[in-house]
Amino acid sequence: MAYVDAEIASQPECWQRAAELAPQVSADLPDPGERVAVVGCGTSWFMAMAYAALRETAGQGETDAFQASEFPTGRRYDRILAISRSGTTTEVLDLLGAIGGQCPSTVIVADRTSPAARLATAAVALEFADELSVVQTRFATGALALLRASLGTDLPALATDAEVAVRCPLPVDPERVEQVTFLGTGWTVGLAQEAALKCREAATFWAEAYPAMDYRHGPISIAGPDRLVWALGQVPAGLEDEVEATGATFLHSRTHGRHTVLGRWAAGRTPLDPMADLVLAQRFAVALARTRGLDPDTPRHLRRSVVLTG
Ligand code: F1P
Numbered sequence: 678m679a680y681v682d683a684e685i686a687s688q689p690e691c692w693q694r695a696a697e698l699a700p701q702v703s704a705d706l707p708d709p710g711e712r713v714a715v716v717g718c719g720t721s722w723f724m725a726m727a728y729a730a731l732r733e734t735a736g737q738g739e740t741d742a743f744q745a746s747e748f749p750t751g752r753r754y755d756r757i758l759a760i761s762r763s764g765t766t767t768e769v770l771d772l773l774g775a776i777g778g779q780c781p782s783t784v785i786v787a788d789r790t791s792p793a794a795r796l797a798t799a800a801v802a803l804e805f806a807d808e809l810s811v812v813q814t815r816f817a818t819g820a821l822a823l824l825r826a827s828l829g830t831d832l833p834a835l836a837t838d839a840e841v842a843v844r845c846p847l848p849v850d851p852e853r854v855e856q857v858t859f860l861g862t863g864w865t866v867g868l869a870q871e872a873a874l875k876c877r878e879a880a881t882f883w884a885e886a887y888p889a890m891d892y893r894h895g896p897i898s899i900a901g902p903d904r905l906v907w908a909l910g911q912v913p914a915g916l917e918d919e920v921e922a923t924g925a926t927f928l929h930s931r932t933h934g935r936h937t938v939l940g941r942w943a944a945g946r947t948p949l950d951p952m953a954d955l956v957l958a959q960r961f962a963v964a965l966a967r968t969r970g971l972d973p974d975t976p977r978h979l980r981r982s983v984v985l986t987g
Contacts, residue, residue, distance in 0.1 A: 679974045681810040681879070685959050689839040691806045691815045695823040696832030698803070705783045705799035706827045709737045711755035716745045718768050718983065720813040720874060721760040721820075726867030728758075728824045734863060735828050742867070745769045757782040762808065762816040763982035764791020773797050785820045810974040811981050812879050814959045817871065818952055825952075838953035848928050848957065851964040855903040857882070858896060859958065860889040865910030865951045872909065872958035879973040880965035889913050900925035907958065910951040930954045 699706075707713045713732065715725035722744045729742035743749070745759070745768035757776055761769045764786040773796035776782055784797040787807035794800035806819035826832045857876060861869035869886040876884035887896050890913055892906075900906060900923035907928040908916070920927040930949035949957075966973035 679810065679963070679972060680808065681812050681814060681959075681963055681973050684808050684810055684815045685956060685963065686843045688815050688818055688843060688956055689836045691803075691819040692822040692832055692836045692839055694805050695803065695819045696826040696836075698801075699823050699826035699832075702801045702823075703827060705801055706824070707732065707737070707740075707756050707758060707783075711738050712753070713738060713740045713756050713758055714748065714752070714754045715740060715742045715758045715760070716748055716769065716772060717760040718745050718766050720817045720871055721762065721766075721769075723867040723871040723874065724760050724817050724821045724824075725758075726870065727821055727864045728867075730864035730867070731825065731828055737828065745772045748772050750775065754780055756780065759784040759793060759797060760820050761785075761791075761793050761982075762787045762813055764788050764793035765982045765984055766793075767983060767985040769793055770796060785823065787816050811976055811979055812875065812962075812973060814875075814956075818955065821952060835950050835952060838950045839956055842949060842953040842956035843960075845957070847961055847964060849905060849926065849961070851961060851968050853903065854905050854926075854965075855883075856899065857884045857905040857907060857961075858892070858899060859884070859886040860892055860906060860908040860912075860916075861886070861951070862889045862911045862913070868909045868951050868955045872907065872955055872962075875959050875962035876965060878976040878979060879962040880969055880971060881977065882962070882965050882969070889916060892916065893919070897923065909954050909958075930957075 715729050717725045725742040729740040732740040759769050782797040783799045784793045785801045786794050789802035803819050806816045859869035859872040866888045873884035873886035876882040902924035904925045906920045906925050917927045963973045
């Protein structure tokens with residue numbers, strides 16, 4: 678068993694703990710009405726994208742997400758919110774250093790003693806969600822769970838979905854898949870990006886991700902037999918039929934049931950929350966790694982954090 682297996686399995690508990698923490702750290706999280714930029718790199722950037730879309734949709738204020746190196750320094754924000762498991766990622770440190778005291782900044786980290794925690798005005802530490810695997814799973818979803826709780830999402834209900842996602846059979850046999858494309862709409866675009874990144878990192882597997890409405894604008898040419906299109910969240914009308922007409926398999930938590938007992942669980946209920954569906958995608962990535970004889974904890978060419986020197 679790899680570290681990532683245990684870390685994935687612990688997500689229901691992590692989400693609960695994040696929800697408990699949310700009211701205690703609310704003073705350091707964005708206030709309603711603030712204009713906020715959320716930044717990160719890799720996985721943390723994708724969580725930033727998800728939160729930004731959720732916050733703005735919830736009417737809490739204009740919220741942008743940026744890869745830390747692409748932050749537009751000429752814009753004015755009321756608060757910068759950085760996400761970084763390690764708290765050592767160079768682009769995040771550079772940005773927090775450059776902002777200085779010009780604007781309040783909060784960083785969500787796993788390690789409260791990290792450089793990012795010292796540079797930001799405030800740090801929210803999710804020590805319980807830290808990880809030994811290089812591949813991020815529970816820190817990312819734990820940070821998003823905290824932020825969703827701060828927006829009023831019912832986290833105990835979500836944790837129940839996560840319980841299903843860590844236990845149920847996978848909706849598809851990884852041995853029989855040649856390529857996967859994840860799709861999202863609104864806040865789940867970030868989740869789709871993260872699901873694809875897991876497949877690339879853990880399994881060096883060909884995985885792409887797009888906003889669902891953009892999929893018809895070219896990426897659909899990749900679809901075909903033995904390939905998978907996995908939609909997280911809302912599915913645009915007609916897309917499932919168009920994908921299936923190519924010979925590709927279309928997956929959605931509403932229809933996982935065609936393939937597994939999860940569908941029998943889901944029959945007559947609302948589909949899994951997309952964040953729980955991401956948990957299934959994490960498990961799919963780890964299973965892919967195993968079918969390819971790879972250690973999912975140690976992706977090639979990747980370390981726990983990207984620290985640039987010079
Ligand atoms: C971000 C990151 C991850 C990646 C790997 C290396 O780190 O680039 O997205 O999967 O773990 O680090 P952090 O800033 O969140 O520590």
